[in-house]
Structures are given as structure tokens and as C-alpha cells.
Amino acid sequence: MPYTGSLYERSASAPPVPPGLPFVIALTGFTDAGSAVSQLVDHFREELEPIPLVVFSNDVLLDYRARRPIVSFEQDHLTDYRPPRLELSLAHDALGQPFLLLAGYEPDFAWDAFSETVLAFADDYAASTVTWVHAIPMPVPHTRPIGTTVSGTRSELTEAHSVWQPHTQVPSTAGHLLEFRFAEAGARVAGFVLLIPHYLADTEYPAAALAGLDSLGVATGLVFQGDDLRDENKDYVAKVTEQVEGSEELSRMLQGLEERYDSYMAGSTLATPMIHTGDLPSADELAAELERFLASRPSPDEDKRA
Numbered sequence: 001m002p003y004t005g006s007l008y009e010r011s012a013s014a015p016p017v018p019p020g021l022p023f024v025i026a027l028t029g030f031t032d033a034g035s036a037v038s039q040l041v042d043h044f045r046e047e048l049e050p051i052p053l054v055v056f057s058n059d060v061l062l063d064y065r066a067r068r069p070i071v072s073f074e075q076d077h078l079t080d081y082r083p084p085r086l087e088l089s090l091a092h093d094a095l096g097q098p099f100l101l102l103a104g105y106e107p108d109f110a111w112d113a114f115s116e117t118v119l120a121f122a123d124d125y126a127a128s129t130v131t132w133v134h135a136i137p138m139p140v141p142h143t144r145p146i147g148t149t150v151s152g153t154r155s156e157l158t159e160a161h162s163v164w165q166p167h168t169q170v171p172s173t174a175g176h177l178l179e180f181r182f183a184e185a186g187a188r189v190a191g192f193v194l195l196i197p198h199y200l201a202d203t204e205y206p207a208a209a210l211a212g213l214d215s216l217g218v219a220t221g222l223v224f225q226g227d228d229l230r231d232e233n234k235d236y237v238a239k240v241t242e243q244v245e246g247s248e249e250l251s252r253m254l255q256g257l258e259e260r261y262d263s264y265m266a267g268s269t270l271a272t273p274m275i276h277t278g279d280l281p282s283a284d285e286l287a288a289e290l291e292r293f294l295a296s297r298p299s300p301d302e303d304k305r306a
Contacts, residue, residue: 007060007110007117008088014053017090022099022220023122025132026212027086029106030173033196034208036135041103043209043229050089050101054121056114058083063108088121093222100127106174114174115181122187129154130182131219132175133212135194137201138164141257142240146211152190153183157219163265164195190219199253200240206233 026040044050058064062084072080086104093099100122107114122130140147147163158165175191182189192215196208206229213224244250 006057007113008054008056010054011052013051015051015090017053017100017125018098019126020128021125022222023125023127023130024091024099024101024103024216024220024222025130025175025178026101026103027106027132027134027173027175028104030171031134031136033135033137033194033198033201034203034205036194036196036205036208036212037133039204039206039209039229040133040212043213043224043226044091044101044103047225047228048091048093048101050087050091050103052087052089053100054088056086056088056104056107058086061086061107061109061114062105066108067105088118094225095223097222099220099222100125111174111177115177118178119181119185122182123185128188129220130178130187130189131192131216132179132190133192133194133215134173134175135196135208135212137198138195139257140195140197140261141254142197142200142205142207142237143254143258144261146207147195148211148215149193149195150190151193152179153186154188154190154219157190161192161215161218192216192219197257206230206236 026037026044028037028041032038067084069081069083071078071082084105086107087102089101089103091099091101102118138147148161149164149166150158150162152158179189179191192212194208194211194215196205200208210226210229210233213226213229216222217224244254
């Protein structure tokens with residue numbers, strides 16, 4: 001499809017953007033194992049309330065037949081029409097630190113024009129780093145930390161966090177093209193591929209989104225709260241555990257994946273997986289644990305009598 005029409009519109013109410021911010025990219029599309037990126041986009045929009053700077057044109061970039069917009073029907077009339085959104089926004093993390101956020105659907109058309117436009121915006125705003133995340137299914141167990149493959153120009157991140165470094169060819173995404181163009185331009189760019197258990201890839205796996213948040217935090221220094229996702233993940237994992245324990249076949253599969261994973265990691269000289277947010281206790285859990293610890297200790301008077 002040839003590129004025609006305006007690729008984007010600037011928001012009339014866009015706030016001023018300070019230079020030198022991290023640039024975060026989350027595009028849903030071709031591969032999104034565990035709905036990792038979809039959950040990230042929802043989390044950013046619901047929790048961070050990003051302010052749009054640029055709204056990209058669906059009529060130029062979106063294949064409506066492949067990704068139908070949602071309409072709401074009430075008995076005898078339509079009440080809502082919700083087309084997909086792709087926006088460049090100004091957002092703030094849990095500490096109020098600002099960053100640029102490109103979030104929404106992966107463009108179906110005009111990839112070259114889209115990538116040129118995104119690079120131009122990153123240059124205009126003097127972005128300090130560029131980081132993007134996507135997820136693929138892998139034969140790994142959900143009982144181990146989610147690993148990542150890290151690519152780009154930031155060798156310190158690859159050395160520290162890339163547990164699988166293959167030599168392969170894969171179908172490209174728009175995110176791959178953006179990373180490639182940013183690298184050509186000499187930008188500090190990193191792409192994190194989340195390695196999601198293949199048997200959970202078609203589900204909405206909260207730990208995948210948590211791992212995505214942690215990957216972005218490691219690369220940018222931004223701080224993201226994931227308490228809701230953490231709570232959802234506890235319930236999710238409990239249901240998965242119940243299904244596994246109720247099936248001898250699933251139990252054997254999980255045991256085999258764990259053995260292969262542990263053997264690979266034990267013999268690997270590569271990085272170790274990050275401990276993502278889903279593995280860490282929340283502030284409330286830490287406080288409760290501290291209270292239990294203090295309650296179990298003898299009082300000072302008891303210590304004196306002993």
C-alpha cells in the first residue's frame with residue numbers, strides 16, 4: 001500500500017516536553033505472547049494517564065479488515081465506537097519522572113514513513129535512550145523467572161540480562177525496524193524480548209507484563225508500580241498450579257521443562273534472568289512480614305528474665 005495522506009496530527013493541547021527523556025515503545029501486533037505488550041499498554045494508559053503529543057492516523061497505518069474496531073450495541077442502537085489508538089505521549093512514572101511513550105497498535109502499512117517519523121520525533125525531543133519490549137513463546141516453565149533476549153546498542157544490558165542469544169532469522173515487526181533504524185543513527189537503543197512459557201502464550205499472563213515493566217525499569221531508571229498486576233498474577237498462578245497438579249501429563253511436562261531450564265542455566269556463561277516485579281513482595285506484604293517477625297520475638301523484659 002503506498003503511503004498517502006497525513007501520517008499524524010499533533011495534539012493542540014500538548015504540554016512542553018523537556019529534552020533528554022527516555023523513549024519507551026510498546027506496540028501490539030504480530031507476536032505478543034502472554035498478552036505482555038497489550039497489558040503494558042493498558043497499564044500505562046490506565047495508571048499513568050499519559051498526555052498525547054502526537055496521534056497517528058488509523059486511515060494511513062491500520063488495516064481495518066485485519067483489526068476491526070469495536071462497537072457497542074444496546075438493544076436497538078449503537079452506543080460507542082472504539083477504534084485502536086497509536087499515540088506518542090508524555091507520561092510520568094511512579095516517582096513523577098517524565099518519559100516519552102509510543103504506545104498502541106503495530107502499524108500495518110507505511111513502515112518506512114512511520115519509522116522515519118518516530119526517529120525524527122526522538123531527535124526533536126533529544127531522547128536519551130530508546131527501549132522497546134515484545135514477547136515470544138518459549139519452552140520454559142512458569143515456575144522460573146521470565147528470561148529475556150536483549151538486542152540493540154547497549155552492550156551492558158545485553159551482557160547483564162540476555163539469557164538466550166540465538167543466531168536466527170525471524171519475521172520482522174515494526175519494533176524491529178525501529179530498533180534497526182535507531183541503531184543505524186547511533187542512538188542508545190535496547191530491545192527486550194520476553195521469553196514466555198509456550199503453554200501460557202495464548203492467555204493473558206500478568207507475570208509477562210510485570211517482566212516487561214521490570215525490563216523497562218532496568219533500561220531507563222524509571223519506576224513502575226505493578227501491585228494490581230502482582231495480585232492478578234497470584235490468582236493466575238494459583239489456577240495454573242491447580243490445573244498442573246490435577247493432571248499427570250501436565251506435571252510431567254512441567255518437570256521436564258524445569259529440568260531442561262535448570263540444566264541450561266547451570267551450564268550457561270550468559271546472564272541470569274532478572275528478578276521481575278512478580279517475584280517481589282509488595283510494600284504491604286513486607287510490612288505484614290515485619291509485624292509477624294516482631295511479634296514472634298521476646299520482649300525486652302523477657303530477655304532480661306531469661
